[in-house]
Amino acid sequence: MVKKVSVCHIQPDFADLIDTKEDNDFYINVDESLDHVKEYRVNIGGHSDLVQHDPKLYSVELEGKKYKFCVNEGNYTDIAQDRWTCIDAIGQPTTQFALGDSEGNIRVFDSTSSLKHDIREAHLDEITCLKYFPSGKVLLSGSIDMRLKIWSLADESNPRTFYGHKSRITDACMVERGRNFVSSSQDGTIKLWETGSGSEIHTFYRKENPLDGVNTLGLNKSSKIESPRGSNVLEFGTEGKTVLAGHNSGVITVYDLFNKNQVAQLPSYFMSSCNTLIKVLDEPNYLYAGYSNGALAQWDLRKADKPIDQVLINEGIPINHIYYHSNSLYVSSGVDTTIRLDLQMPKGDINAEAPTFLVANDCQVAQFVATPDNNNIIAVGNWGLCVHFQC
Incomplete structure (x- = not known):
């Protein structure tokens, strides 16, 4: 039902x-x-x-x-900005938040919302993803301009740029300590990179349709995948991990990051694009995905024929972004709907009967992130929206 x-x-x-x-x-x-x-x-x-x-x-x-x-608890930053497009946060070496905007700029703030770094024209166009390296001293950015870049927060320098995707970058994931990372693009590819050398180790794509654009990524641990040792000297921590990719077709593919195989495929159940997906931490089997028809689905990787739970939000209106935190899903839908939906544990069923609407000034939310102390959720989006909510 x-x-x-x-x-x-x-x-x-x-x-x-x-x-x-x-x-x-x-x-x-x-x-x-x-x-x-x-x-x-x-x-x-x-x-x-x-x-x-x-x-x-x-x-x-x-x-x-x-x-x-x-x-909401109020705007986190008072910087005049047309549209924040992405955000990431980390608690070391100090609490900091990195925000990307629609014009290719990156700004980093501390816990008091003071501007610490202002990297103008970091990219030629909109920043689509930002990821901190675990040290908190280096930042990875991706953009519509088809490039990924590493930024040193010591001096705001750009020691390395990664080329290879032929369309907009859509997402990225760090692998353990960041010696490797994975990126995705609307060109249909998922690439595994080695950070130090800038080498492209491998390109994944959907076997059934190599040009099926990828909108979103998730990294997962899988105890069932047995990986032989010593595959590539440029890989660090890829063993026993899979990467999940949500496609324009609505299909979700699963790849063994170490053995380089496509190991599973979730069908295009809703016949609409999979815009966003999120893995539940420490739960290797469950994931949640949001689609362009307004569907929010819970999948069990052990039962890949259909979702085990599904909810419609603003039917016919795309889900923009979903974020998991403290047994709740934070959902951005359409141009002005922001919701928190509680999950009924341990099965993770989505509770649609008691939604909490987050008052976000009728703005479209692009992304959410939890503060490093896990006490608040920050939402960024249109009209310079950068507000935080108590969890």
């Missing part, structure tokens, strides 16, 4: 209006379908069913359905 999330939007400044104690009202809109939105008016001065549970969490019941709203 397909579950559906009843999508709701609340006036972004409703909490500020409540604090004024004045006789104001604000809207709550429920999307009953793509073509019909039902508006409710809530009067602050009169009787209201809106309940405040803590300083940032509210709930309301409308026609028998309960909706929760989490107010």
